Amino acid sequence: MNCKIIGYEFKTLEVTLASGESFYAERGSIVYTDEALQRDVEFINDGGSGLGSILGGVVKSALSGESILIIRFSNPTNTDKKLVLSGSCCALVPIKLQGENLICRRGHYVASSDKVHLNLNLNLQGLFQKVEGNATIFLDSLGSPIEKILNHGESIEVDENHIVALHGFSSSQIQAGWSVGNVLRGEGLSLMKITGPGKLYLSPLPIIINRN
Numbered sequence: 166m167n168c169k170i171i172g173y174e175f176k177t178l179e180v181t182l183a184s185g186e187s188f189y190a191e192r193g194s195i196v197y198t199d200e201a202l203q204r205d206v207e208f209i210n211d212g213g214s215g216l217g218s219i220l221g222g223v224v225k226s227a228l229s230g231e232s233i234l235i236i237r238f239s240n241p242t243n244t245d246k247k248l249v250l251s252g253s254c255c256a257l258v259p260i261k262l263q264g265e266n267l268i269c270r271r272g273h274y275v276a277s278s279d280k281v282h283l284n285l286n287l288n289l290q291g292l293f294q295k296v297e298g299n300a301t302i303f304l305d306s307l308g309s310p311i312e313k314i315l316n317h318g319e320s321i322e323v324d325e326n327h328i329v330a331l332h333g334f335s336s337s338q339i340q341a342g343w344s345v346g347n348v349l350r351g352e353g354l355s356l357m358k359i360t361g362p363g364k365l366y367l368s369p370l371p372i373i374i375n376r377n
Contacts, residue, residue, distance in 0.1 A: 166278060168301065170257055177251045178276060178303055189300075190236050190250050190276035198248040202238050211236040237280070249271040250276050258366055260302045260332055267296040268339075269330040270372060273305040273323035292325060295336075304330055307370040315361025326356045326371035333363035338342050 167181040281298030296333040
């Protein structure tokens with residue numbers, strides 16, 4: 166498998182799959198695919214595809230608020246095949262996940278090199294979701310993100326509208342940091358206090374697109 170981010174002002178993800186390889190992507194992310202690639206719809210949090218699994222997945226999604234469907238691309242041929250994907254913003258951020266916690270902005274998951282679990286039950290103002298698994302994740306971003314590493318016990322305050330992802334953080338490391346003083350200084354109500362250790366990916370522009 167070869168994944169390459171291409172483009173300048175607006176970036177896309179070019180994926181080349183060898184024989185027998187698979188790749189996962191959000192619905193609506195396809196720019197184009199080679200005709201021979203097989204596409205299957207699966208539950209992002211439940212690998213079943215039968216009627217019972219479909220009904221159970223819909224009920225589970227309604228109760229938990231989790232994402233329902235994802236597309237699995239697979240190459241059944243003996244030659245390399247290509248697909249090109251894009252998000253709704255102008256850039257894509259690759260993050261290699263190896264069992265660590267990853268919290269990202271809700272709706273900004275675009276694709277991954279393997280199947281992952283998306284969980285919306287974080288109670289962080291409904292804006293973020295937890296991603297679990299072992300894969301390279303590709304997320305939407307408004308431009309190349311600012312990367313900030315926090316050491317153990319180190320804290321910063323961040324405008325939530327600039328957060329793309331928090332890698333290696335748990336929800337206990339994130340607290341609402343807003344106050345009346347923030348409002349009077351023109352900073353609004355959206356500051357969040359984040360304490361290390363972990364790595365932040367921050368958009369240079371505020372993310373105000375509704376991705377529900």
